[in-house]
Amino acid sequence: MIRFENVTKRFGRKTVLDRVNLEIQAGETFVIVGLSGAGKSVSLRHMVRLLVPEEGRVWVGEDCVSEASGAGLDRILRRFGMLFQGAALLQWLNVEDNVCLPLRQKTNLPDDEIRRRAEEKLALVGLRDAGDKMPDSISGGMRKRVGLARAIVTQPEIILYDEPTSGLDPVISRQIDLLIDSLRQRLGVTSVVVTHDLYSALQIGSRVAMLHEGRFVEMAPPADFIASKHPVVRDFLRSQGIVTLQDVRKAFET
Numbered sequence: 001m002i003r004f005e006n007v008t009k010r011f012g013r014k015t016v017l018d019r020v021n022l023e024i025q026a027g028e029t030f031v032i033v034g035l036s037g038a039g040k041s042v043s044l045r046h047m048v049r050l051l052v053p054e055e056g057r058v059w060v061g062e063d064c065v066s067e068a069s070g071a072g073l074d075r076i077l078r079r080f081g082m083l084f085q086g087a088a089l090l091q092w093l094n095v096e097d098n099v100c101l102p103l104r105q106k107t108n109l110p111d112d113e114i115r116r117r118a119e120e121k122l123a124l125v126g127l128r129d130a131g132d133k134m135p136d137s138i139s140g141g142m143r144k145r146v147g148l149a150r151a152i153v154t155q156p157e158i159i160l161y162d163e164p165t166s167g168l169d170p171v172i173s174r175q176i177d178l179l180i181d182s183l184r185q186r187l188g189v190t191s192v193v194v195t196h197d198l199y200s201a202l203q204i205g206s207r208v209a210m211l212h213e214g215r216f217v218e219m220a221p222p223a224d225f226i227a228s229k230h231p232v233v234r235d236f237l238r239s240q241g242i243v244t245l246q247d248v249r250k251a252f253e254t
């Protein structure tokens with residue numbers, strides 16, 4: 001579904017991605033973890049052409065997104081929904097209008113149909129009655145859910161999440177994780193999640209990949225990721241107090 005072929009990205013003299021290879025399957029939840037500054041967001045941005053590699057190619061299905069342009073690029077980008085870090089809601093629009101926005105910008109659907117779809121997605125994220133509220137009057141967790149409704153309102157095949165739980169308390173974070181997982185099940189989407197929260201990663205990922213010094217040092221299903229012998233992965237697990245999958249499950253039992 002999404003494929004990195006020897007992707008190298010540099011900023012000045014700093015190599016952030018160093019000949020990275022990656023293949024994300026349709027329907028999976030692929031989670032990229034790593035320390036701050038490891039290149040997680042940079043990786044995600046390559047998938048939607050917000051960045052282009054110095055070398056290598058990025059593929060979405062049969063299309064090379066890193067070399068597409070014009071209508072071809074638009075067609076690729078329409079397959080994506082995005083919940084980016086700090087993806088702010090427009091403060092002067094109410095919740096429902098924020099969710100309607102992508103449909104108003106990208107389609108010619110009649111307004112009642114746009115509203116119907118927005119309400120349906122708000123219900124899906126548990127915000128059935130919040131459409132009239134203004135963004136600054138709701139909690140951070142609710143704002144994330146509005147962002148999520150906005151990301152899925154165009155019915156994308158692929159959803160990209162950049163740090164969907166950052167800045168949220170642990171209880172709300174776990175709720176967002178469960179929501180991401182239920183969207184995958186109900187909408188059958190392919191998801192790519194970037195996070196520094198290993199609990200999230202190991203709970204929702206079909207595979208977890210760790211970026212370190214420009215490379216993926218581990219890429220495996222959660223149970224195998226936890227058993228990794230790579231010292232960088234072991235340190236990362238230990239730093240978040242995770243020894244077994246049981247530790248992760250416990251965090252979700254509340």
Ligand SMILES: Nc1ncnc2c1ncn2[C@@H]1O[C@H](COP(=O)(O)OP(=O)(O)O)[C@@H](O)[C@H]1O
Pocket residue numbers: 011016034035036037038039040041042043
């Ligand atoms: N547009 C940019 N210009 C210059 N440097 C950048 C840019 N975007 C990211 N970087 C650098 O690339 C590295 C990886 O950044 P990023 O992917 O945002 O890290 P994270 O893993 O925390 O998401 C960092 O050192 C960052 O400073």
Ligand SMILES: [Mg+2]
Pocket residue numbers: 040041042085162
């Ligand atoms: Mg980031």
